[in-house]
Amino acid sequence: MSASTSEGVEPNLTPILDMVFQLITFFMLVINFKGQSMDLTLQLPVLGSARPLDYTGTLDPLLLNINSQGAVQSHGHPVEIEKFVPLEAMNLKLYLKALGKPVADGEELPVPVIIRADKVTDFATVLGVIRLCQAQGYRQIALSAMNRQEGK
Amino acid sequence: MARRRKRRKPPGEVQMNLAAMLDMAFQLLAFFILTFRPTPVEGHFQLHMPPAVPQTDVQQSTDMNSSTGGETSAFVETLDLYITADNRGQVTAINVGQQTVVAGRLTGDALSKLNANLRSNFGVQESPYERIQLHVDRRLHYDELMKIVDVCTRQTLPDGSQMRQVGFMELGNAAE
Numbered sequence: 001m002s003a004s005t006s007e008g009v010e011p012n013l014t015p016i017l018d019m020v021f022q023l024i025t026f027f028m029l030v031i032n033f034k035g036q037s038m039d040l041t042l043q044l045p046v047l048g049s050a051r052p053l054d055y056t057g058t059l060d061p062l063l064l065n066i067n068s069q070g071a072v073q074s075h076g077h078p079v080e081i082e083k084f085v086p087l088e089a090m091n092l093k094l095y096l097k098a099l100g101k102p103v104a105d106g107e108e109l110p111v112p113v114i115i116r117a118d119k120v121t122d123f124a125t126v127l128g129v130i131r132l133c134q135a136q137g138y139r140q141i142a143l144s145a146m147n148r149q150e151g152k
Numbered sequence: 153m154a155r156r157r158k159r160r161k162p163p164g165e166v167q168m169n170l171a172a173m174l175d176m177a178f179q180l181l182a183f184f185i186l187t188f189r190p191t192p193v194e195g196h197f198q199l200h201m202p203p204a205v206p207q208t209d210v211q212q213s214t215d216m217n218s219s220t221g222g223e224t225s226a227f228v229e230t231l232d233l234y235i236t237a238d239n240r241g242q243v244t245a246i247n248v249g250q251q252t253v254v255a256g257r258l259t260g261d262a263l264s265k266l267n268a269n270l271r272s273n274f275g276v277q278e279s280p281y282e283r284i285q286l287h288v289d290r291r292l293h294y295d296e297l298m299k300i301v302d303v304c305t306r307q308t309l310p311d312g313s314q315m316r317q318v319g320f321m322e323l324g325n326a327a328e
Binding site (some may be wrong): 016032 | 195
């Protein structure tokens with residue numbers, strides 16, 4: 001900004017600054033870090049009766065994205081599912097033990113698994129992931145679907 | 153129009169230069185606008201799976217109309233659905249027990265028929281079933297599977313609770 005002369009007009013920047021701060025506040029409030037764990041390239045099936053996840057626990061659910069080729073991704077990174085799920089289960093058990101709520105082998109883990117699979121993923125792949133989760137003690141499985149077609 | 157005269161500031165008044173702050177605020181705003189991605193509206197079908205069972209028990213249960221695999225299902229009556237698919241991953245037939253309910257593509261009518269059949273099994277007060285076991289062709293696409301899961305989870309048990317005990321199993325001869 002140029003320095004005002006004795007005849008120059010100095011704009012009042014306060015209202016624009018107010019407005020910009022309000023916009024920043026809006027975007028800060030709606031920013032969703034959970035979205036980073038989702039693979040947004042997947043095309044989920046569309047079913048109107050799908051409901052929001054009924055889970056009130058404090059621990060984050062285990063979210064697994066399965067693409068049409070059967071590759072599994074978690075938190076934006078491809079994972080080797082045979083190693084990843086047992087590792088996550090082991091970490092969860094250690095964490096629960098540290099909290100004083102140990103879970104014995106074979107007992108149900110109190111955290112759901114959210115499976116987001118592409119609509120053309122074959123059943124064998126999805127079943128393989130579910131079986132692996134079951135074997136580690138995850139028994140609450142949530143299968144994701146879109147409530148409505150994107151862009152509609 | 154009269155020329156505006158600049159007001160003389162009283163001595164000692166400090167005027168803040170807001171331009172720098174505005175620059176920074178615009179940069180922050182640009183960052184948030186560029187990184188903004190609205191989360192898609194997603195729902196879930198929540199299922200409560202039984203504990204994992206060894207494969208030998210699974211094989212045994214596929215031959216029977218009422219499966220008995222696993223710790224939970226040993227005490228729970230299970231309704232078995234057999235779903236076959238073609239190479240394109242589309243449903244070709246759905247059998248409830250030994251009765252063919254859907255033959256051909258999974259259209260709206262077919263889903264209604266399946267729903268009516270399941271309702272006739274679960275809607276009655278003395279329904280013995282508490283769990284649904286889906287025996288699914290390995291080639292079936294996930295969206296077709298979800299339509300069937302949707303119909304299954306719409307069923308209510310005699311106690312008024314929603315059906316959540318849905319198990320999955322691969323059809324033995326699907327690869328052929």
